[in-house]
Amino acid sequence: MTKAVLWTAGDAATATGGKTTGDWSVTGISIDSRKVSKGDLFIALKGPNFDGHKFAQAALDTGAHAVMVSDARGITETDKVLLVDDTMAALERLGIAGRARSSAKIIAITGSVGKTGTKEALKYVLSQQGKTHASPASFNNHWGVPISLATLPSDAQYGVLEIGMNHPGEISPLVKMAKPSVALITTVVGAHTEFFKDEGEIAMAKAEIFDGLDTDGTVILNRDNLHYFALVRRAKEIGLTDIKCFGTDAMANYRLFEANIVTDGSAVRARVGSRDLEYFIGCPGEHWVLNSLAVLGCVEAIGADTERAARDLADVTPPAGRGEISILKVPSGDGTFTLIDDAYNANPTSMMAGIKVLAQSKPGENGRKIAVVGDMRELGDDAVKMHADLHQPLTALEIDRVYSVGPLMAELDKTLPAERNAGHFDTAEDAIDPIKADLRDGDVVLIKGSLGIYVSKIVSALKSGGVVEQTATEQN
Template sequence: MSKAVLWTAKDAATATGGKTTGEWTVSGISIDSRKVTEGDLFIALKGPNFDGHKFAQAALDAGANAVMVEDTTGITDTDKVLVVDETMAALVRLGEAGRARSKAKIVAITGSVGKTGTKEALKYVLSQQAKTHASPASFNNHWGVPISLATLPTDAKYAVLEIGMNHPGEISPLVKMVKPSVALITTVVGAHTEFFKDEAEIATAKAEIFDGLDTDGSVILNRDNLHYFALARRAKELGLSNIKCFGTDAVANYRLFEANIVANGSAVRSRINGQDLEYFIGCPGEHWVLNSLAVLGCVDALGADTEQASRDLADVTPPAGRGETSTVNVPSGEGTFTLIDDAYNANPTSMMAGIKVLAQSKPAEGGRKIAILGDMRELGDDAVKMHADLYHPLSAMEIDRVYCVGPLMAELDKTLPEAMNAGHFETADAAIAPIKADIHAGDVVLVKGSLGIYVSKIVSALKSGGVVDAPTHPER
């Protein structure tokens, strides 16, 4: 089945201010020539250490219908070229044009943790009611957001976009581009503290998401979060009055009464804007329970069907790298073990959430609860203490064995008792062989760490023996 046309040559040239001689159309956008699919527009971005122009012809050879470049050096298919003044600026203009032609109601999501999982869950439940677009993976930065807007289908009714940041001032220009109907902040905690004085500064930066809302837009906040009042006050200062909240507090518009967390998900009893709802979300963990309330809050704010959305949450499972659970063959023997892949990112809050999920798991007879923990990055001056302090929850929750991976996790290694300590390794590669040799049938294994420590390599190595029961992900 052919893909729908996103941009004609004429429309793309008008949107970007560029020039083209061809009559091509494109159905997707790529900035990585290795991931080009047939029909894409390849955009040759430049950076301090890379230049996509070197791969423009390779992208065409791989099936791209056209390339956006600043010059045509090395390109033989000159009828498939859109020449612009500067590719990054042109990408932004293309994203702005994509937003301008769309009538979709957009939810913009930010927060210290939970952005991507919440985005995926919201995209799924909305897609069961109408055509819904969402930013792929973690396309939440200065190039990811305009790509998400440039690929927004003209007939989509809803869209869900994630907006991230590492520094103050990064969210505001992105959300002004997005122009959402709803702005959700999942929570504010000490992530990326390397670039901020304290959590209050992080909250101020997250509040930039309000900058893209019209005065009739909806704000949804975590009522249980320490920074709720500061965020609500900032929204009011900007003239936003439709402010709602989720959490366990009695005043929450989207309120949690009770949750029963089991191995394959969580049964929830809630009140959603005055309506009592009981539902099941196919993701275990307290953090997923709270974020499911945020999802239903967004559905409510959009005017969609919250009751149907609550039923559809049963089909939502954690994305790969963010709590995905699989049954995997034991690498060094017979039987299977359970693998919890939470290897995409980590900060103290998400680390605690992952450890809780492991603690609540039920290993088979003779099995153990094993945590493989990689460094948490961008924590600033408190990094050493934050790693060492992980000993307390690990011990209190009776985790059987802990592998420490990365230079900072050496601090945790120093505090672990001998019976719990499975060893410290400077790199993920060095840890693979000992871990594979240690895992037994019936174990439950959590792999968690920041992206830059590459504990995802351990996940891949453990899965190499064969995945017996892979999670089923609904079409997203």
């Protein structure tokens, strides 16, 4: 299939205020020369420890149709250069221009946990009803959001953008670029507490997502969250009146009545607006159930078909690294085991959700429930206690064996009962061989940890032995 043109040389120059002598067109955007696709515009960003300008010619050699740079030295194909004053500022201008030329209804999503999974679910159900564009992967920061907007097709009907933050003040400028019709906050919990005084400050930082809404825009909040009323108050302070909520509370606009959680998903009975719906979502776990209500609330808020979206949730599966389920060959013998790959990131709330999913799983006849847990990063002064306290849910939910990985998880190693403690390892690489040797037919294994502890290497090592069945596929 031929890709549609995103930007011509003239349009890109006008949008960025840059200059070009060429007559090129591009079908995509890349900031990583190693991942350039044929037809891309390569943007040479600069940072404290890197300079994309060094790789501009390599990007052209790989197949980029043009490069956006602030310094064209070393580039031989001068007619493929878009010269700008500052590449980051020019990327922002390109994103703003991409949003301005589109009439798409945009949904912006933030929250301490659940952003990417909710974005992917929304992307899928909306794509069954109209042309839908969404943030690639976790493009939710100061460069990811402008790229998502700059690659927004002009004829898209819907857009779903994820917006993240580590510090106050990061969301507001991004959501003002996006100009969404709907702003969703999945929940507010103690993630990134290293950079905030308390959860109240985190809630107000998340509330910056309201800054991009017009006064007739819709806010959707988690009614069960402790910070619900503070977020409502903040929305009203800036003039927003269409405020909806989801959860188990009797006052929720999108209310959960009942959920039956099984290995390959969750059967849900809920009320969405004025409709009572029964549907199945192909993702196990209470967190997926609640976020499915948020998905349907967003669908209703932009005027799409909620009943069709509810049916289509059956086809939604967790992205890789966020609950993807695979059946793999046992490395050291015959048989298979189930892998729950939740290795992308972790905080106390998402860790608890992952442990619950493992607890609800059904191992084979001689199988066990095994948790491989890595450090949770950016937790500030409470980090030691939060890791040590994990022994409580792991014990209460009867997880059979626990491998702990990383310096902070050494605290769990101290508190975990000996009969459940399978061992502690400083690095993910150190844990691979012992885990492989321990696995047996029928086991169910959860792998969960923050990105920087690299427990994803354990996932890759286990998958290298052979995937028998993958019940969830990565959604790009």
